[in-house]
Amino acid sequence: MFALSRFSAYFLAVTKAKSIRKAAEKLHVSASAIDRQILMVEAELETPLFERLPQGLRLTAAGEVLAAAIGRWEREFGQTLGLIDEMKGLRRGHVDLAVINALSEGIVPDSVGTLSERFPGITVGVEVLDNALVAKRIADGDVDAGILLGPPPMMGLEVLERVGVPLGIVVPPGHPLASKASVRLGQTLEYRTIFPAPPLVIHEHAQRLYASHQIDSGKFVQCNNTQMMRALIKRNVGIGMVSRLDVQADIQAGLLCFIPLSDAGAGDLSLTLCVASNRQPSRAAREVIGFLAEALREEGARNEAE
Numbered sequence: 001m002f003a004l005s006r007f008s009a010y011f012l013a014v015t016k017a018k019s020i021r022k023a024a025e026k027l028h029v030s031a032s033a034i035d036r037q038i039l040m041v042e043a044e045l046e047t048p049l050f051e052r053l054p055q056g057l058r059l060t061a062a063g064e065v066l067a068a069a070i071g072r073w074e075r076e077f078g079q080t081l082g083l084i085d086e087m088k089g090l091r092r093g094h095v096d097l098a099v100i101n102a103l104s105e106g107i108v109p110d111s112v113g114t115l116s117e118r119f120p121g122i123t124v125g126v127e128v129l130d131n132a133l134v135a136k137r138i139a140d141g142d143v144d145a146g147i148l149l150g151p152p153p154m155m156g157l158e159v160l161e162r163v164g165v166p167l168g169i170v171v172p173p174g175h176p177l178a179s180k181a182s183v184r185l186g187q188t189l190e191y192r193t194i195f196p197a198p199p200l201v202i203h204e205h206a207q208r209l210y211a212s213h214q215i216d217s218g219k220f221v222q223c224n225n226t227q228m229m230r231a232l233i234k235r236n237v238g239i240g241m242v243s244r245l246d247v248q249a250d251i252q253a254g255l256l257c258f259i260p261l262s263d264a265g266a267g268d269l270s271l272t273l274c275v276a277s278n279r280q281p282s283r284a285a286r287e288v289i290g291f292l293a294e295a296l297r298e299e300g301a302r303n304e305a306e
Helices: 006-017 020-027 031-045 061-087 107-118 131-139 202-212 226-234 244-252 283-305
Strands: 050-053 056-059 093-100 122-129 145-149 157-171 193-196 221-223 239-243 257-260 268-276
Touching: 006 020, 006 031, 006 061, 020 031, 056 061, 093 131, 093 283, 107 122, 107 283, 122 131, 122 283, 131 145, 131 157, 131 268, 145 283, 157 202, 157 226, 157 244, 157 283, 193 202, 193 226, 202 239, 221 226, 226 239, 226 244, 239 244, 244 257, 268 283
Parallel strands: 093 122, 093 145, 193 221, 193 239
Antiparallel strands: 050 056, 145 268, 157 239, 157 257, 157 268
């Protein structure tokens, strides 16, 4: 998608780089050309857009307002181009997604890879963020769709697809619990436990479960990153409570074993595909969203079968 104006491209590049020289190098134009455009608009608005500091440029309050407005204009312009493509019957466009870190392997990269082969004219941008930020990006209309756990209570989100993600205990191969089809929480207490700490979404779920059994989770090893939890479990530092989604790749590779919890109240987490309730998706976005919804349904069916 082309920029709405030369100034908007220059302005956004400087905003990101916090330097006219670095922005010029990225855009392959002269620094003087960028500086001239910015000075011209500052003169027209009769207010500075950047503070000139020794360590670089920083947006003024007016600059922040303008940056937000240009971002909105470019997103809306991109949506307009998508609608024009639809009118011409073209199968091309760009779709932005936001997903949680647990989806950086498996469903999302597999789906994007298949889509790129099936619809080479459609490009997909993927942001990997924490759960709350995924929800915010969707609600704010910064992305076309997102996949997250929950979702957290928030106005402006519409859930298109929801599947259960089993919660369980993860152990390395050869562990005494590895051969069990399911496990109760009480059976895990003799082993050192790595407990999911905030801001992991699973933290509150796990804490409630331990509390319902009068077990103080505060005595466990705490970890706020599932990648680190996986690494610690592989090194036999302890066992961990996670969702199956967090360790799917390691299970398939035979590096870890997942044992579902059979305790009453353990339940499943919900993995949801969401869009902004007030946003009209482009044809390309509808194609990608539909494909992701089908992939989630298949994942849900696999979880139930297992």
